[in-house]
Each structure stands twice: as structure tokens, then as C-alpha cells.
Amino acid sequence: MHVHAHPDDESSKGAASTARYVTEGVEVTVVTCTGGERGSILNPKMDRPDVLANMSEIRRQEMERARDILGVRQEWLGFVDSGWPDGDPKPPLPEGCFGLVPTEEAAEPLVRLIRELRPHVLTTYDERGGYPHPDHIKCHEISVAAFEAAGDPERYPDAGEPWQPLKLYYHHSFNRPRMQALHDAVLAHGLESPWAERLENWEREPEWDARITTKVACGDYFGVRDQALLAHATQIDPDGFWFAIPREIQVDVWPTEDYELVVSHVASQIPEDDLFAGILDPA
Numbered sequence: 001m002h003v004h005a006h007p008d009d010e011s012s013k014g015a016a017s018t019a020r021y022v023t024e025g026v027e028v029t030v031v032t033c034t035g036g037e038r039g040s041i042l043n044p045k046m047d048r049p050d051v052l053a054n055m056s057e058i059r060r061q062e063m064e065r066a067r068d069i070l071g072v073r074q075e076w077l078g079f080v081d082s083g084w085p086d087g088d089p090k091p092p093l094p095e096g097c098f099g100l101v102p103t104e105e106a107a108e109p110l111v112r113l114i115r116e117l118r119p120h121v122l123t124t125y126d127e128r129g130g131y132p133h134p135d136h137i138k139c140h141e142i143s144v145a146a147f148e149a150a151g152d153p154e155r156y157p158d159a160g161e162p163w164q165p166l167k168l169y170y171h172h173s174f175n176r177p178r179m180q181a182l183h184d185a186v187l188a189h190g191l192e193s194p195w196a197e198r199l200e201n202w203e204r205e206p207e208w209d210a211r212i213t214t215k216v217a218c219g220d221y222f223g224v225r226d227q228a229l230l231a232h233a234t235q236i237d238p239d240g241f242w243f244a245i246p247r248e249i250q251v252d253v254w255p256t257e258d259y260e261l262v263v264s265h266v267a268s269q270i271p272e273d274d275l276f277a278g279i280l281d282p283a
């Protein structure tokens with residue numbers, strides 16, 4: 001079970017490993033916390049008044065396409081997008097948005113889904129949210145809270161029979177070493193790198209990078225990932241940075257998606273190459 005903040009996050013984080021697991025017969029559910037109602041249009045070709053006026057419905061349709069491409073089940077938690085707070089100082093979050101719902105309350109529908117679908121593995125964002133969108137931080141908070149509460153009969157007694165997922169992971173694919181490796185390879189091929197400026201401003205944090213425990217090989221599924229990304233036409237510019245690095249170079253240089261094992265109720269050898277290590281093949 002992947003818990004994500006907005007429609008499109010499931011395609012930009014962990015999508016290739018998802019496609020691989022689905023192919024191998026794993027039942028994967030994507031849980032989407034909000035409808036992405038306050039997302040901006042990030043693809044100039046879709047920046048039209050008729051699109052902006054129907055953002056909720058269009059993003060719902062985009063999510064359905066991505067869901068079918070990835071071969072997952074998808075569930076909405078039904079919270080309202082907080083939007084990206086633009087400005088310095090940041091403006092207050094809009095009333096009623098996901099970011100303002102108390103974590104204890106916002107975790108309840110997720111606990112209910114975990115107890116209903118009984119996943120063995122749960123993934124979410126790290127405590128920084130992967131990037132500091134208030135919905136990503138809240139997504140992290142409710143995922144950790146629900147992972148801890150779902151197996152406890154004393155917690156949320158009206159939300160179904162207790163079920164304890166065995167492993168909790170954070171996504172770590174946007175790590176600096178990966179970006180540096182891709183950047184170097186692109187330059188070596190005589191191409192322009194989309195990451196030059198980003199890398200220059202990205203402080204080195206070896207301790208943060210060392211938190212990666214698990215690298216899932218999924219280069220064969222980068223094409224599926226790209227199709228799923230493109231399904232989110234309002235959010236993903238087909239001529240933008242997502243596709244600026246030729247896929248062959250990505251497969252060659254960094255053919256994995258990377259995760260951090262945060263909690264485990266089974267024994268597994270670190271480093272791992274499989275989110276199900278210790279579950280399918282007892283260590």
C-alpha cells in the first residue's frame with residue numbers, strides 16, 4: 001500500500017517498482033489523500049481556462065488513467081488539497097484543508113483501509129515530506145500514525161478488525177547521489193543536464209543519503225512509469241525535466257528506486273533489494 005498526498009505522486013515516486021510488483025502478481029493499492037484540487041497547471045499545453053475550471057474532475061480522470069497504466073487499485077481518502085503556500089512569510093492554509101486536519105482524526109480513514117485491505121508493506125514520505133508541501137507532511141504523519149495504530153485493538157475500535165502491516169518504508173528516490181550520477185552521465189554523453197542548478201544549490205547530506213536501506217531494481221519498468229506520469233497531463237509537461245534525461249541513460253546509471261526501511265516486524269538483511277524481503281522469503 002502506497003500512501004500519497006495528491007494524484008500524480010504515485011507516478012513520480014515509486015511507480016516503476018510498483019509496476020514491477022504488479023507484474024510479479026503483488027496486489028498494490030495506491031491511497032490518495034487529497035483530490036489535488038488546488039494544484040496549479042504545470043504543463044503549458046494544458047493551461048486553459050476550461051481545464052482550470054474543472055480541475056477536480058480532470059485530475060480524477062488523470063488518476064484513473066494512471067491507475068490503469070500501473071495496474072493498481074486506487075482509493076481516495078477524500079481530503080481537500082492544502083495548496084502550495086506561496087509567499088514570504090507563507091500565508092495561512094485555507095480552512096478545511098488536509099494540512100489542518102488533526103493527525104489523529106485524518107489517520108482514521110487510513111486505519112480503516114489498512115484493516116480492510118490488509119497490506120503487508122506500507123510506503124509513505126519521510127518526515128520532511130520529500131518536499132515541504134503541507135499535504136506531504138500530513139501524509140507522512142497519518143501514514144506513520146496509521147501504521148502504528150492499525151494493529152492495536154484499543155485504537156480506532158470502530159474502524160475494523162486490527163491488522164498490523166509488517167514493514168514501513170519511506171521513499172528516497174530523489175536523492176542527491178542519484179541526481180549527481182545522472183547529471184554526470186548526461187554530460188558525458190554531450191547532452192545538457194536539467195539538474196545543474198539544482199545540484200549546485202543542493203547541500204550535501206551524506207547522513208541523509210545513508211538512510212537508504214533498500215534498492216528495488218525496476219529499470220525495465222521506467223517506460224511504464226513514464227506513461228503513468230504522462231497520464232497526469234495537467235501536472236506533467238512532456239517537454240519538461242521529467243523526460244529530459246534519455247531513458248537508456250537512466251536505466252544504465254541508476255536502475256533502481258530507493259527506499260528506507262523505517263519499521264519492520266520481520267527479520268531481513270540490510271541492504272535489501274526487495275520491499276518484501278523477510279516476508280516472502282523468511283530471512
Ligand SMILES: [Zn+2]
Nearest residue numbers: 005006009133
Ligand atoms: Zn504531491
